[in-house]
Amino acid sequence: MTTSQTTSQPAPAPRKVEWPQSVREYVQRCFAPGSAIPGIDHVEMEAMLKKIITQAAESDRLLEIDWDKHPLPQQIIQAERKAAQGRASTPPLRSQPFYEGSHSYNSAAAGTANMPTSKKRKSADSDALDQNGDLPPWRKNTRNLEDRVSYAQNDRTEKRQRKKAADDATTRGTSKYQSTNTLEKRKQRFGDLADDRSPHMKEPSPTDSASDGPVVGMCQTLEKKYFRLTSAPKPETVRPLPVLEKTLELLKKKWRKESNYSYICDQFKSLRQDLTVQHIKNEFTVNVYEIHARIALEKGDMGEYNQCQTQLRALYSQNLGGHPAEFVAYRILYCIYTRNRTGMNEVLADLTTTDKTKPPVKHALAVRSALALGNYHKFFRLYLDTPNMGAYLLDSFIGRERLAALANISKAYKPDVKIRFLTEELGFESDQDCVQFLCDHGAEDLIEPKEDSIVLVTGKVGRLFEDAKTGAFRKVDIKGQI
Amino acid sequence: MDVCFDDFHRAISDQNGYALAATITPAAPPYDPGRLYVFVRNTSSFTLQTDLRYAIIYNANVHLSKAEGNAWVDIFAAYWKTAIAVLKAEEDTNQGKIAEWDVVYAAWKDTVNALIRAYTSGVLAAWTIPCLYVAGKYLRVFAIKADKQASAYNGSVKFNDGFQDDVVGAIGKNEKLEDAARQINRIFSLCIGDRAPLEESRKWGLYYITNLLFKTYFKLNSISLSKNIMRSLQASSTDMPPLSAFPKSHRVTFKYYAGVVYFLDEDYVQAEAYLDEARRLCHTSSKRNQELILTYLIPCHLLTTHTLPTPxxxxxxxxxxxxxxxxxxxxxxxxxxxxxxxxxxxxxxxxxxxxxxxxxxxxDVTLRNLFRKVFLAGGYEPLKEGQEEKDRLRRTRVPIAEFAAALRLGMGLDREGEGLERDEVECMIANMIYKNLMKGYIARERGIVVLSKAGAFPGTGV
Incomplete structure (x- = not known):
């Protein structure tokens, strides 16, 4: 199987066409060893490929189709088989009451999406979907007898299907610890209203999820509670991009007005989930993650922040826009906070020369180097002059750095230092704050008035700050979620 | 077929583990570049089982127990498939096609599984452990090749397409190498869990396998996993042969990696001890290994003793x-x-x-050396009455302004020293004192540093 061979594969085209580069690459991808799917042989795949390209050429859509994102023939075949199988495995669902335990948003979703309220209408609904003009061409053409046959078999061979359904459940990694029953209950909570699947709904299974097509969302409701998925999301509960865009605006407004973090965080998680199941990876995706990361930072929710940061790192590598410099800077500060040397080394290795000239990155690097060298003077100057929301990150470790600086100062300065000096050096808002901090760490007896000022008697500090510092540096709760 | 198994028979009857391991190595030795090819061509998938049975079980030259014979038949059957995959991958590479190293990896993993099965069922004796070395070594080699090919093809970011919460599945994922690490870890458990008496225990394979794990974890950037391995070695150290009894090559590598793990953990004292030993054990002619060791040993030494390597x-x-x-x-x-x-x-x-x-x-050391120059330039206190020249004291009260001037010179700033405040100068001095690079204290009110009369700069002779 060589690429040179494969480029000539779709040759038997009706017209003599000069194939665009994107089509050629598409064909190459079809034949790449990595894209083979077990169980789908070459002949089938080639036949499907031929069909796809011929159709595209005949309908003059060769240039219109985004070949980079077009599903590979083997994926289409697999999806078809899945759809057929999905039908076969659904009957056990029907014995369950449908609205038990379903959440309020489900009914809302059902309402807006004009979902049937009786199970009788389910298949009718799926037929309606089939006639949907929005279906991609390969769907329309391949919706064939095979699907219907397996569907028709449903009622006759119940036994076999039950076994099949059980097999299906065991092959899904997540259901290992769940009985089919609880899984179904959970499914219903997600608004599993229509048990009959339209062909472009996917049947997820972690093993070959990569080859499933994206969900096409139909939900029109702006808000949605977050649930961790354990099975395929239903299109009725997934919001398409235009709705999600409105959702984001709404959430931004709500955050400004109400600042209810647990609500916002939950909403953002469901927003992220909807983006993921629809394979939406664009500037909007980046925007969502950035905003969630900033809000999490503001509330000091480091766990959630870190999740967003990891995602952003990969998204930036795809050049989708956003604010990479700002977030690289946060990443550096976060590594300082968690004292992750391996992580820090990785960040430094990733930095390019242009990255290093960006002001936020420069600042974060300066913070890093000041702390590495124990230059507390510079560190606290930088602290007072932090761009963007880096100050929230710095706040999470400013206390322990103050203790470190105090340990340092008390050893080096004798016999005493003025409180004024400490306030300045350690970036406190006021002398009062400074004294408060000292007292909080048990230095109340070491603060004395002297002539026209108040001083900390460093000569008598001993190991007080040293011990406090060691303690403060020891416990870093990395996964510290609210 | 028999011709391929001459080496095998000899290794079995000599009980030579390394020779035995050579017979299941998925790469042709330099002296016999056609070995894999000959082996593959000598049988076919139809006759494979029979051929192997005749060569291994019914052969008059060797006498293996039935279980042992069957185990080897399984191993060689899997090895035969690996050999086919390797030859194909090499051929594809030579022809500039995409080689399917993931297929090679999968085939080799089957071979390794057959081997591990044979050990867990107690069929293979401990002298055969070099086979496990080969198993682990090539798992790693093939995994790296497969990952490299995958990332060249798909890019380094893997997006989630399934029903996940977040868009991105993994960054820079080394899927196969991570799997290889798990498999090698199984081999590690196989060795460390062996309860046979020491002289015939698989524990003799532990350091080789540990070193393989280190290499793999370093490549995966998961240093912390290396620490787990060191911990479990530590925990079973009482019923293990002493490190000194292991082959030197195992020891050097182990000391090196363990030293680097301590180094990255900022335990420079421990690191120095390990690296130093690695250096002493290291073969004098293996320059590259010495270089690697010194790459970490030099910084270690700088930080623990503040001394530099000699020119x-x-x-x-x-x-x-x-x-x-x-x-x-x-x-x-x-x-x-x-x-x-x-x-x-x-x-x-x-x-x-x-x-x-x-x-x-x-x-820090640079700064110390600069400040030390200030101290030396300060000269001596005037002689007191009755004091002799040799007892003359250096001037120990040094104005902060002098350190500031030195800093300006050292940092290449102009005379006015823009961007260098007095507080920052004090901060640097405070650091020196805090880190025991300088002895004395800052008297801020008087604007001077009072240095110790006995050894103001410890370890430098003044």
């Missing part, structure tokens, strides 16, 4: 000379600006070797 040492290793030479000169001179420059010039290289964050701390 003679560096001269013997041109690569190290390039890496550390400029920095060492600046540290010695107390040239801060030069130090910063040299550090950022080699930053990429230092970061790649994971020594940047440690080398950065060499700045």
């Amino acid at each position: 003679e040492l560096l001269a013997r290793y041109p690569r190290l000379q390039n890496l550390f030479g400029p920095l060492c000169r600046c540290i010695k001179k107390g040239d801060l600006a030069g130090f910063d420059e040299a550090l950022s010039a080699s930053e990429d290289e230092f970061v790649r070797r994971r020594i940047y964050l440690s080398m950065e701390r060499g700045r």
Whole structure:
């Protein structure tokens, strides 16, 4: 199987066409060893490929189709088989009451999406979907007898299907610890209203999820509670991009007005989930993650922040826009906070020369180097002059750095230092704050008035700050979620 | 077929583990480049089982128990498939096609599984453990090739397409290598869990396998997993042969990696001990290994004792000379600006070797050397009555302004020293004192530093 061979594969085209580069690459991808799917042989795949390209050429859509994102023939075949199988495995669902335990948003979703309220209408609904003009061409053409046959078999061979359904459940990694029953209950909570699947709904299974097509969302409701998925999301509960865009605006407004973090965080998680199941990876995706990361930072929710940061790192590598410099800077500060040397080394290795000239990155690097060298003077100057929301990150470790600086100062300065000096050096808002901090760490007896000022008697500090510092540096709760 | 099994029969009857391991090595030895090809061509998938049975079980030259014979038939059957995959991958590479290293990896993993099965069922004796070495070694080799090919093809970011919460599945994922790490870990457990008496225990394979794990974990950037391995070795150290009884090559590698793990953990004292031992054990002619060891040992030594490598040492290793030479000169001179420059010039290289964050701390030593010059330039206190020349004391009360002037010179700032406040100068002095590089205290009100009369700069003779 060589690429040179494969480029000539779709040759038997009706017209003599000069194939665009994107089509050629598409064909190459079809034949790449990595894209083979077990169980789908070459002949089938080639036949499907031929069909796809011929159709595209005949309908003059060769240039219109985004070949980079077009599903590979083997994926289409697999999806078809899945759809057929999905039908076969659904009957056990029907014995369950449908609205038990379903959440309020489900009914809302059902309402807006004009979902049937009786199970009788389910298949009718799926037929309606089939006639949907929005279906991609390969769907329309391949919706064939095979699907219907397996569907028709449903009622006759119940036994076999039950076994099949059980097999299906065991092959899904997540259901290992769940009985089919609880899984179904959970499914219903997600608004599993229509048990009959339209062909472009996917049947997820972690093993070959990569080859499933994206969900096409139909939900029109702006808000949605977050649930961790354990099975395929239903299109009725997934919001398409235009709705999600409105959702984001709404959430931004709500955050400004109400600042209810647990609500916002939950909403953002469901927003992220909807983006993921629809394979939406664009500037909007980046925007969502950035905003969630900033809000999490503001509330000091480091766990959630870190999740967003990891995602952003990969998204930036795809050049989708956003604010990479700002977030690289946060990443550096976060590594300082968690004292992750391996992580820090990785960040430094990733930095390019242009990255290093960006002001936020420069600042974060300066913070890093000041702390590495124990230059507390510079560190606290930088602290007072932090761009963007880096100050929230710095706040999470400013206390322990103050203790470190105090340990340092008390050893080096004798016999005493003025409180004024400490306030300045350690970036406190006021002398009062400074004294408060000292007292909080048990230095109340070491603060004395002297002539026209108040001083900390460093000569008598001993190991007080040293011990406090060691303690403060020891416990870093990395996964510290609210 | 029999011709392929001459080596096997000989190895079995000699009980030579390394020779035996050579017969299941999925790469042809240099003296016999056609070995895999001959083996593959000597049978077909139809006759494979029979051929192997005749060569292994019914052969008059060797007498294996039935279980042992069957185990070897399984192993060689899987090995035969690996050999086919390897030959195909090599051929594809030669022809400039995409080689399917993931297929090779999968085939080899089957072979390794057959081997592990044979050990867990107690069929194979402990003298055969070099087979496990080969198993682990090539798992790693093939996994790296497969991952490299996958990332060239798909890019380094893997997006989630399934029903996940977040868009991105993994960054820079080394899927196969991670799997290889798990498999090698199984081999590790196989060795460490062997309860047979020491003289015939698989525990003799532990350090080789540990070293393989270290290599793999380092490549995966999961150093912390290396610590787990060190911990479990530590825990079972009482019923293990002493490290000194293991082959030297196992020892050197182990000491090196363990030393680097301590190094990255900032336990420089422990690291130095391990690396030093690795260096002593290291073969004098393996320059590259010595270089690797010294790459970590030099920073270690700088941080623990604040001493620099001698020019003679560096001269013997041109690569190290390039890496550390400029920095060492600046540290010695107390040239801060030069130090910063040299550090950022080699930053990429230092970061790649994971020594940047440690080398950065060499700045402290540079600063100490600069301040020491201030102290020396300060001269002596005037002689007191009855005091002799040899007892004359250096001036120990040094104005902060003098240190500030030195800093300005050292950092290449102009006379006015823009961007250098007095508080920052004090901060640097405070750091020196805090880190025991300087002895004394700052009297802020009087604007002076009072240095110790006995050894103001410990370890430097003044």
